[in-house]
Amino acid sequence: MSLSDDLQFISDLARAAALLVRKNYGKVQRLTKRHDEAVSEADRASQRLIVAALRKRFPGDGIIGEENETGDAITSDVPDPAGRNWVIDPIDGTNNFLAGLGVFAVCIGLLEAGRPTLGVVYDVTRDLPYVAAKECGAFAGKRKISALTTPLWDSSMLMLTSNLLDSQGKLPAFAVRWLAQTNWKIRILGSAAIEASQVATGVAHGAITLNGKLWDAVAPAAVVIEAGGIVTDPKGNEIFPFDLRNYSGAKVPYLAAGPAAHAALVKEINS
Numbered sequence: 001m002s003l004s005d006d007l008q009f010i011s012d013l014a015r016a017a018a019l020l021v022r023k024n025y026g027k028v029q030r031l032t033k034r035h036d037e038a039v040s041e042a043d044r045a046s047q048r049l050i051v052a053a054l055r056k057r058f059p060g061d062g063i064i065g066e067e068n069e070t071g072d073a074i075t076s077d078v079p080d081p082a083g084r085n086w087v088i089d090p091i092d093g094t095n096n097f098l099a100g101l102g103v104f105a106v107c108i109g110l111l112e113a114g115r116p117t118l119g120v121v122y123d124v125t126r127d128l129p130y131v132a133a134k135e136c137g138a139f140a141g142k143r144k145i146s147a148l149t150t151p152l153w154d155s156s157m158l159m160l161t162s163n164l165l166d167s168q169g170k171l172p173a174f175a176v177r178w179l180a181q182t183n184w185k186i187r188i189l190g191s192a193a194i195e196a197s198q199v200a201t202g203v204a205h206g207a208i209t210l211n212g213k214l215w216d217a218v219a220p221a222a223v224v225i226e227a228g229g230i231v232t233d234p235k236g237n238e239i240f241p242f243d244l245r246n247y248s249g250a251k252v253p254y255l256a257a258g259p260a261a262h263a264a265l266v267k268e269i270n271s
Contacts (some may be wrong), residue, residue: 003117003134006118007131007133010108010118010131013054014129016053017050017090017122018106018122018124018127020042021046021091021104022124024040024041024045025102025125028040028041028098030098040094040097040098042091043066043067043091044090047066047075047090050065050106051065058084060079060084061083061084061085062078062079062081062083062084062244063075063078063086063088064078064086064214064244065087065088065090065215066090067090075088076247081114081244084111085112086110086111087108087109087110087111087214087215088107088108089105089106089107089215089216090106091124092104092192092193092194092215093189093190093191093193095190101190103123103190104125104194105121105123106121106124107119107120107122108120108219109219109220109222111218111240111244114240114241114243114244116219116221118132118134118222119131119220119221120219121193121197121223130145130223131223132222132223132225133226134222134226136226138200138223138224138227140197140201146227147257147258147259148199148202148205148258148261149258149260150205150260152205152260152261154183155184156184157184157185157187157204157205158178158185158204158205159187159189159195159206159208160187160188160195160208161209161212162190163211166210174270177268187204192216193219193220196220196223196224196231196254196256199227199256199258200227200256201227202258205257205265206255206256208253208256208265209254210234210253211251212251212253213250214242214252217231217252217254218242221239221240221254221256228258229257230258231255232255232266233254234253234269234270236255236262236266239254
C-alpha cells in the first residue's frame with residue numbers, strides 16, 4: 001500500500017472526525033485533565049473514532065494520542081518506536097473550540113523511523129484540509145501549496161502560539177521585540193497546527209510554537225516539509241527523527257519557516 005493510498009484514507013478519516021467535532025461545536029462543556037488543561041467529550045469522541053479506524057486499517061502500527069478516557073495520561077501504544085506510528089491531536093485548539101472561536105483542527109500525522117512522512121491538518125470550521133505525504137506534494141484542499149522562498153521583509157507575516165511563556169513564566173526577549181514593533185505582521189490564532197500550515201501555504205514566513213507537544217508538531221511538520229519549508233526546534237536543531245521511546249507528553253517546541261527565512265528567524269529568536 002502506497003503513501004498516496006494512506007493519505008486518501010487519512011484525509012477521509014480526518015474529515016469524518018471533523019464532522020463529529022463540528023456537530024458538537026457549542027454543545028459541550030469544558031472539562032479538565034492532567035495539569036488542569038482543557039478537554040471536552042468532543043476531543044475524546046474524535047480520538048476514539050480516529051483510533052478505531054487506524055487500528056482496523058493498520059493493525060501493526062503504533063498510536064500516540066493527546067487524550068485518554070480519564071484525562072490522567074496520553075494514549076501511547078508504540079510497539080516499535082522506529083516503525084510506523086500515528087500521532088493524533090483530536091482537536092488542536094480546544095480552548096478556541098470551547099469558547100466559540102472557530103479556529104481549531106483535527107490533526108493526524110505519521111512518523112516512520114521517527115520522521116514525519118504524512119500529515120493531515122483539517123481546519124474544521126473552514127472545511128479545509130491541509131494534506132501532504134512524502135513525494136506526493138502538499139495541498140490545501142485541491143490546491144497545491146508551497147512555502148515562501150523569499151527572505152523576511154518589513155511586512156512578513158509571522159505566527160505565534162498563545163502560550164509563549166518560558167519555564168520561569170517570563171515572555172522571551174524575541175517575543176517582546178516582535179510584539180513591540182509594527183513592521184512584521186504578528187498573528188496568534190490559538191491552533192499551532194493551523195498556524196504552521198500558513199507557512200506551508202505561503203501566507204506566513206514563519207510560525208513558532210514554544211509549549212506544544214508532539215501531536216501539535218507531526219501533522220503540520222509533514223505538510224510544511226513537503227511544501228518546501230523547514231521544521232526545527234527554535235535553536236535551529238533537528239527535531240526529527242524523533243525518539244518515541246518513553247514519550248509521555250513532553251513539550252516539543254518547534255519553528256516552521258520558509259527556506260530563506262529560517263536562518264534569520266533562528267538568529268532573531270536566539271539573539
